[in-house]
Amino acid sequence: MILSIAIRELRGLFVSPLAWSLLAVAQGLLAWIFLLLVDDFQNLQGRLVGLENPPGVTDLVVAPLFGVAAWCLLVLTPLLTMRLFSEERLSGTLDILLSAPVGTSAIVLGKYLGVLLFLFAAIALVALMPLALTAGADLDVGKLLAGLLGLILLAASFAAAGLYMSIVAAQPVVAAVSTLGLLLFLCIIDAAGGRETTSHPFAYLSLLRHYDALLLGVFDSADIAYYLLFSLAFLGLSIRRLSDGPPRD
Amino acid sequence: MTTPLLLQVERLTRCYGDLRAVDELSFTLARGQVLGFLGPNGAGKSTTLRMLAGVVTPDAGRIVIDGNDLFDQPQQAKQAIGYLPEQPPLYRELTVDEQLHYSARLHRLSRAAARTAVARVKERCGLTEVGVRLNGNLSKGYRQRVGIAQAILHDPPVIVLDEPTVGLDPIQLQAIRALIAELGQSHGVILSTHLLAEVQATCSHVQIMCAGRLVFTGELAELERRRESTCLRIGLNAPPPVSRLALLPGVDHVEVLGNDRFRLHHARDCDPHRAVVDQSCAAGWDLWELTPEYTDLERIFVDLTLGSNG
Numbered sequence: 157m158i159l160s161i162a163i164r165e166l167r168g169l170f171v172s173p174l175a176w177s178l179l180a181v182a183q184g185l186l187a188w189i190f191l192l193l194v195d196d197f198q199n200l201q202g203r204l205v206g207l208e209n210p211p212g213v214t215d216l217v218v219a220p221l222f223g224v225a226a227w228c229l230l231v232l233t234p235l236l237t238m239r240l241f242s243e244e245r246l247s248g249t250l251d252i253l254l255s256a257p258v259g260t261s262a263i264v265l266g267k268y269l270g271v272l273l274f275l276f277a278a279i280a281l282v283a284l285m286p287l288a289l290t291a292g293a294d295l296d297v298g299k300l301l302a303g304l305l306g307l308i309l310l311a312a313s314f315a316a317a318g319l320y321m322s323i324v325a326a327q328p329v330v331a332a333v334s335t336l337g338l339l340l341f342l343c344i345i346d347a348a349g350g351r352e353t354t355s356h357p358f359a360y361l362s363l364l365r366h367y368d369a370l371l372l373g374v375f376d377s378a379d380i381a382y383y384l385l386f387s388l389a390f391l392g393l394s395i396r397r398l399s400d401g402p403p404r405d
Numbered sequence: 406m407t408t409p410l411l412l413q414v415e416r417l418t419r420c421y422g423d424l425r426a427v428d429e430l431s432f433t434l435a436r437g438q439v440l441g442f443l444g445p446n447g448a449g450k451s452t453t454l455r456m457l458a459g460v461v462t463p464d465a466g467r468i469v470i471d472g473n474d475l476f477d478q479p480q481q482a483k484q485a486i487g488y489l490p491e492q493p494p495l496y497r498e499l500t501v502d503e504q505l506h507y508s509a510r511l512h513r514l515s516r517a518a519a520r521t522a523v524a525r526v527k528e529r530c531g532l533t534e535v536g537v538r539l540n541g542n543l544s545k546g547y548r549q550r551v552g553i554a555q556a557i558l559h560d561p562p563v564i565v566l567d568e569p570t571v572g573l574d575p576i577q578l579q580a581i582r583a584l585i586a587e588l589g590q591s592h593g594v595i596l597s598t599h600l601l602a603e604v605q606a607t608c609s610h611v612q613i614m615c616a617g618r619l620v621f622t623g624e625l626a627e628l629e630r631r632r633e634s635t636c637l638r639i640g641l642n643a644p645p646p647v648s649r650l651a652l653l654p655g656v657d658h659v660e661v662l663g664n665d666r667f668r669l670h671h672a673r674d675c676d677p678h679r680a681v682v683d684q685s686c687a688a689g690w691d692l693w694e695l696t697p698e699y700t701d702l703e704r705i706f707v708d709l710t711l712g713s714n715g
Contacts, residue, residue, distance in 0.1 A: 255458040256511035
């Protein structure tokens, strides 16, 4: 049941020009940044040789690339998730799901899975770029995988928040804007505590702070738990909200 | 023998802000009934049907579908209902076949069962030729038919259709009405409409809603009985003076229609047709037409809905 909904969702994304254009724009931008990073690395390489423990290609190319990819996801995800409920409610197709003998949790999880699979495809495309470097450079596979995991967890969190906003908001554009606002706020919230201290509660709440650790190759289960809890909380809220019926005005 | 109740609705209420869109509505539906939901725009018809389908949550009340309470056992109850909203809910990017298969999966039909069910409803709704076309490219009539096909796909005992014949051409209209009548034999069907002709053509029972309340509920025949005749149209080849006709027992006044035809207005319980026939024979008026004129349903409808407001 969840799978049927997810497949339909994914299909709906792939036949819409929106999803393809988002993929193309994100990929184009990241490819340009990737080229610049590789170029920089080549220029730096001569100076790095003298260092005792020089940063490798993973630190100088892959980590910054994934850092930018996170910001791309931040902008891209709200545009994908706004469709999930707001748009279906406007076009009336949500009635199919609501009148079918399907629990609200199955509806929410099916749609979440659908958009997640799409985001995974986008992340896979991004990951192909550093993988192309394996032909001529030594990649730190551990760091690469930690970064990928971070990106996946980040996407899962963004999507869960966007899904909730899509249920709450009556208009798709409102859903997208409020998701973007919420995510941006959660990303820069650590600025309040001063960027140096990690123990500050605001810093702990920041979505990107936990991602930075993964990019450095630090695999802390607390970071993983943060993203999982974040996603679960928004999914739970979504299921509750959808069970309560449509938004009232 | 009592027919089994497929649907019980008790004191259903739903408010939008201060507006009580549906106000303590109670009714039942039995197998073999086609219930027409009538009412002016904004009477609460669609809201009621949306609540039955589980799309809108009521503020108060109880809905039992085929023995399952919609709020205690939502999945069993929803399995027993097929719903066509006002706008056929179709994904523009799916083909008709894909749409129907998706809907079948959502209603827990196995792959094989889904295939036969889809083939069956396509046949019934005249969709066999458009299976590979995209929903987005279909005409309004076809979209409507796909919507109906979707509602009856899992063969639910209760079928709820919100204005099912909007946008259909006369030939499709006939086919859909025939389909509804056929469904009505083995299922319970509720359809909403604001067209009285629609109700006369397809329904066995009628409910008239106005401002969230029921103002009439009963068999169509009962509504027809309300169409009491208060006029008699007659045609005479050798008419007497109008003043002579006005003297007939029971006649209030006479309207001259031309071409030797007259309309005799009379009191409800005092039909002058016998007097007309007798006098015509006796005085040689040569009667060639005698037609009771009924109040049309529209009139009753207006009376009922206005009456509840006043």
